[in-house]
Amino acid sequence: MLNSLNRRNIGIFAHIDAGKTTTTEQMLFKGGQIRSLGSVDTGTAQTDWLEVEKECGISVLAATTELIWRDTFINIVDTPGHVDFLSEVERSLRVMDGAILIISAVEGVQPQTEVIWHALRKLSIPTLIYINKLDRIGADPYRVIENIHAELSKSAIPIQNIQGIEDSFEGVSFWDGQEQVLEQPLIDQIIEVVSEHDDFILNQYLEGQLISEQLKEKLSLLSKGAEVFPILFGASNKGIGIQELMDAMIDYLPHPEGSQDAPLSGVVFKIDRDNKLGRLAYVRLYHGRIQNRDSIYNVTQGVEEKVSQIRKIQGHKSEDLGELHAGDIAALSGLSHVKVGDILGSDEGVPVHPHMAVPLLTVKVEWEQEEEYPAVVKALQELSDEDPLLDLQWHQEDRELHIKVMGKIQLEILASIIKSRFQLNVEFGQPSVIYKETPKQIGEGLIRYTMPKPCWAVLRFKIEPGERGSGVTYHSIVRKEDLLERYQNEVSRRIPEALEQGLYGWNVVDLKITLIEGEHHVVHTHPLDFAVATPMGIMNGLDQTGTKLLEPMLNFRISVPEQFAGKILHDLSQMRATFDSPNQQEDRMVVEGIIPLSTSMEYSIELASLTKGKGTITTYFQGYEECPEGVLATRERRGINPLDQSKYILSVRKALS
Template identity: 65%
Template sequence: MEPNASTHIRNIGIFAHVDAGKTTTTEQILFHSGRIRSLGSVDAGTSQTDFLEVERSRGISVRAAATRFTWQGVTINLVDTPGHVDFLSEVERSLRVMDGAVLILSAVEGVQAQTEVIWHALRERNIPTLIYVNKLDRIGADPIGTIQQIKRLLSNQAAPVQAPLGIEDRFSGAVSLLVSGISGSETEEAQLYLQQLEETVAEQDESLLVQYLDSGTLPKAELNQLLPELTQRGELFPILFGASNRGIGIEPLMQAMITLLPPPQIVSDGPVSGVVFRIERDAAMGRIAYVRLYSGVIRNRDSVRNETQQIEEKITQIRKIDGQKAEDVGLLAAGDIAAVCGWTQARIGDIIGSAEFVPGETRMAVPLLTVQVRWSNEAEYPAVVAALHELADEDPLLDLQWLQEQRELHLKVMGPIQIEVLTHVLNNRYGLKAEFDQPSVIYKETPAQSGEGFIAYTMPKPCWAILRFHIEPGERGSGITFSSVVRSERLLDRYQNEVARSVPEALQQGLFGWEVTDIKVTLVEGEHHVWHTHPLDFAVATPMGIMDGLSRIGVKLLEPMLSFRLSAPEETGGKLMNELILMRGEFDTPVVRQERMEIEGIIPVATSLEFPARFGSLTKGRGALATFFAGYRECPPDVKAERVRRGVNPLDQSKYILAVRNALSSS
């Protein structure tokens, strides 16, 4: 079955660094398309796509919002994503279901930290991308400087397809470089932009390059024909200009969205194949699953298989949602996006029907901090547990850990703004007053050397499980690797499967209570008993064997690292370098450009939690700091970090066996 294009649909994500004007641009697009009659405002808290109370009060987007409009006979599903790094998981989930993207930059601030993170993710998925340079009416707008930054930090294959008419308070719009005869007083400047476009296009094709070098120009007809092809192949990134708060540049951007970005590739006669990319709750309809369908058709009252969870659930209603409005459309066809009601078990990332046509995931968001939740009075404890379970359904990266015996709740978070938003949501949606402890860094453990772990679980009867593991360090970033060299006549396959299933669970807490990673575990010996063995014996024995091994060979702590790039006035460089050294930072020789110092390097998360705030005051607000997660690496020997263990330690074997057996018999 060959995929074919559904030409009347576009699935487009709008991405940007916080405050580049993303929600305002979405609002203007909806207004210009006739989808809404009056413009909302982010500052006034009346925009269509910021519909959570916290978004309205803070003026930031924290959830990806799906909306749709029609422009020149093409239906566009538009997803406005959050710009703040703390909500990167929302961006990540939206990326999976987009066929095209609009990346918004401010003409004043240029390429910012989050812009780069998103750009790398877009390139990893090879999503065709338009770059929209906004805020050309602002004091300090620098379109030429912004293009140079884009080419230096994002891609040399980015090129303007418009030339701005004036800047700052003289900005009146942009003229297309694709029409013949650019006229007016701006001609000379427009020629500079045209030259950039022609050079970038010519570099993509040898015969074009020869033609360009011979005549010094490229025919407009040739440019118009090549532009959509190059953009859709991800070989060219058109740059457009505007001032969204004044509605300037919006219609040319909408035109570019339908002419330059690709339609979805669909398999119309294939099996149902789709993915759930976000979960919402509705007071009347309950859980709502947003689904992108790649193949087949689903209808109201259909029973559809959830491949991930191996269950079947019935659809009660299929809705097309525009911001806060919804209509029951009864059907979702391949290539399109809709909200499905009635799936009470659906979770983010679930594959619907066949997985055959669903693209893989992009991992950008890695929560590096953990927080404990506190509730204001004991009567609210069950409600807080239920609310956090619901929120973890909507954002699986929160990875809620509920320690029932200790009555503790722990969440993984990206940063302080996310904690603030969670406090807000618990209060506004659930009426709960909860507080969060100071966040602490998530460390990991890894074997210090190679060695063996052994367990003979033969008492108290009836039980029999003997296991010997070879444990060794794995490469950094390799996670957990398990294999077995035991023949199935020595240890039946079903028992070996139980061991394989139990190893990752056993490694969730190492000697210091952190997850153990970058480890190779090989089962080298195993024995069961014909009468006394029960399959669960191996689930009980595996953690004891693994912990026995780790206690013999020891573990090393790993800490999360950030790579950083900063730019600051030259006179503050000395102070900044001292700060970086105190934080155990490592950096290259600073580069001085136009009285500004640029430094690149890596710093531990643990020592730099307060650095962004200090950086602002050290540079008197004139510095720019970009940080990216750079993986885990070994801590220096003097760093000690331990967390309280959940449950009984398998090293205390008799107590552990008793605790696990009680849990198994009561469940």
């Protein structure tokens, strides 16, 4: 039976084009998993097996693969680098015991790098930093290290000597801890970082008694504890530094914890489809074991289902394992109800779900033939199971479908996937920015739903603005003697639905709702009266408080030749951006700041045209902020507005009859 000490679960993360897939391909080759190297550019990479990935040359889905190195089984998850597919990265982070963060030696730390880094730190995932592309013109690893210390962590420390740079880059010297192969200044840096966590190491060094093996052992422990972060170097496209990186994965990243004898505990982090096996649920098991034909309980869905097969997937290839042990990752077939994020068995040992990806655009789905409507609905429901952030909105009365996305690249990929998998041609309407609403001030909402009989539900809510990003909090101070518990539970269940459409038609967020008065009638109250009354009471309260619009804001970084500086700064002012003083880097201007999504959606195209491709802009989500006076965005309301109480009651009661 495999010992958990001989296993690693490692995610490969990076900003787009830093070399994740190429690095993974080289690892598979070095580990003997593949006989010849594939290429991202030619569409032959092992982990880019979807047709759309081969065509576009980018990773769209997180791909799992396994290799053996130094008698250790290593599950590797190669994640997408484009910001539009951040949800795939988010789901992969949850199931990793260790990570490799790849940074280009030319571009250095980029916005997506920072987003991933902060998520890794939030989850305390031990991380190796791999500076790639040292053979490229413009590579400057020492500048990148300074960049890492300034933007990521001062506890990141190089553990290799670099032999040459750019055209003369030959490789790295790997420190095995047995002999002094590192230059003394680098040893001094390692001692300095390690001694911040261990006085014994510093004392041994000062007394001249510190041995190299002792230092490496302590560095390994600190790295596995996510307290320090070793930096390695290479040129993945040439296979330079790959073997040393794989050794570091064994030496500096931890093995999975968990007991096979404990009760079952696992999480579904990816859903896929197989022509023969149907729905496949990729599961990271934290405790217990699963065998073919086992029945397992899905805590999230509240159902029990039988596993038909347990398979290891390698691109288009797979094999039946028969059994899945604690600490391992595999795909389960037979679970027809399962969705991404579902907990199996219990949540014991399952990490929290990191929330990085926020869809900022909504689009209407359009199709060619009217009779294709049911098939399009089914296809999008399947895709929403695989990516819950699509948040499919199915308006049956209008026969309309709307989804939420991260950006326009994601729409192109979705259209391609729907075409290849479901043989359906779909198009998307013009993307609209997703705004939100929040109360302007404190107020109360009152509803006395007592006519037409039989009905009786009286509710009074206190509504207060919350801090930005606080979401929605709800509680009741009404005594159960005045309003039965089952009715109070119905009110609580209906609050999210009541907040889906505010005064301007957008979701209402960042508020505190308190039920301060409630009343039922022993004869006239219908079980669903409070389901009807809650939206009317909440909307009455929002009408009293008023709401203000919130818009999504992006952090941005623009780099352009200095002759375009004046024009760019003018454009940024026109787009309502706020930014720091520009930095001069050789013959280029770099400016960073915050900009509204609504004004900058097309700016990457304008920038490329203006600078003839020499200007770049990178962005990532910063948060929602209040719209300035004069900016108004409304969304058409679906259904009857609860503020029109008579019409709303008639509409709902017709549905209840």
